[in-house]
Amino acid sequence: MDFAIFLVQLLNGLQYGLLLFLIASGLTLVFGVMGILNLAHGSMYMVGAYLVWYFFQLTDQFLLSALISAALALGLGVLIEKTLIHRLYKRNHLDQVLLTIGMIFVFNALQSILWGDDPLGVPVPELLSGSIHLTELVEYPVYRLFVAALCLLLAGALYLVINRTRIGMLIRAGESNREMVECLGVNINQLYTLVFGAGVMLAALAGVVAAPMISIVPGMGEHVLITCFVVVVIGGMGSIKGAFVAALLVGVVDTFASVLVPGVSSMIVYILMAVILLIKPEGLFSSQK
């Protein structure tokens, strides 16, 4: 493998990892703060991709469709939390698993009813459709770089919000002791709604920015869900920092494995997870005591 190909693969891996982080961060945030195991999180990724396709057909404007989709996803997240999830905080994880599997079914059915089962595609926005030369012969699409940059930006913003703002402080407080936060007069229900909505929006946003790079197909949510669970578990449940490191690790390892050892590439992520859990049974950066 010469250097240019190595570089392309590394970029691909990092970009894939950053995208994974965007989805996994919502998953780990919702688990860390609310203790909810949301299996329907992958469906939100799918919803984001389908929404942006739909609005792109209507408006022909990628940015506009992206914004509408993200806003709708936030609304959807708030709606789901208010109607379904908030009744389940006191119940055990298994009931949450059952509920969110039910939600996966509903979202898959709605997708099939509303948009059909054919693979769909969104063109890359014109402004970002070029590619740049890494070396004289090897090119790299600008859009992928843009996605990587955007994900990095969002990761940075997430870090700032959680560590530097009042809401972030409440989220961190909720993670370590939710009863105490409630006792101090904080409306924890509002906080939960916000966190869940934000988590859904992040997943949908990942679907939105991924839409021009992939084909939008039924079942795309489940595949990404399992990979994101791997990321969240490697990083340590509830840890955003862990999710970031783990997402990059999984992204790079998965990408290089499919080039270097294609025979076992589909197993490699799970082998990675098994090995890490054997060494550190709580994940790399566990926030649980």
Place this chain on the structure above:
Amino acid sequence: MFFLKKAENWFVWIFFPLALLLPLFLEQNEFYVNKLTSVVIFAMFVMSLDYLVGRCGMITLGHSMFYGLGGYLFIMIAPEYEAVNFWVYTFYICVIAALIALVVGVIVLRTSGIYMIMITLAIAQMCFYFFSDSVEFGGNDGLFIFTKPDTSLFGLSFFNLDDPMHFYYFCLLSLFNCLVFWKVVTGSRFGRIMEAVKDNPARTTALGYNVFLFRLISYCMASALAAYAGYLFALQYGYVNPSMMSWQTSGTALVMSILGGMGSLYGAILGTVVYEGLHYTFEHLTQHWLLLMGSMIIAMVMLFKSGLAGVIDNLVERRK
């Protein structure tokens, strides 16, 4: 005498006679008999998961690995064109599955809770990709079982595996035996210590019990019976397929078990029958059966706190 709770007694006395009579009305229609058989086989698998999750507190999302292995092990160890003895191979498969579970268990039981869910999933997925990528085991398409085993016991043959009715009744008997087996296990001294391990591992350790050992034995037993169910499934249709090991199979089984009422054991049968029944009905009603199925599941979670078994429990208790 095994079914001490009233609701359980009711269920057993209603379900099993009904299940015995039902095929008599369907004799003309092999399709329905086969369908019922696969429901009964899957209920056995769900029951072993129900024991692990509900009675031992070990949540696994990799149980389908043993279900699939039950089928694949038969292909691996049995000669291709020679009818082997069914009972001997049942024994082999259960023992080998238990040995595999012993090795896997030593690894996965180091973790607990959500981490155990994920590591069992990881191991099952590795196994799934191993079989679905391997040329030798037929890859994605799986393999056919050309010669079904011979069921004679001490030279006497009671039933014929190729006859759907015989096979159905045999599976029903197996299901009943499984239920009795799990009731005996949970009612025994071992089962009560397991209950303590589930409720408070630290305290059970302090009482001098080796928590790890109890968990490991439970894991091996449940895995062996899951492999038995998978073996029966493979024999019913005469083929094995990696999708038996997919995480969706584990997920579906978990849904059925929660739906039935986690840890109630007979709820596993209830959950499987209701889930498959709804699946079948909705599938024939509309192409978008997933929507109905999903809404139904959501409604059931919202309405019933401890599954269908909990509902029956309430009904029966109120009659008193």
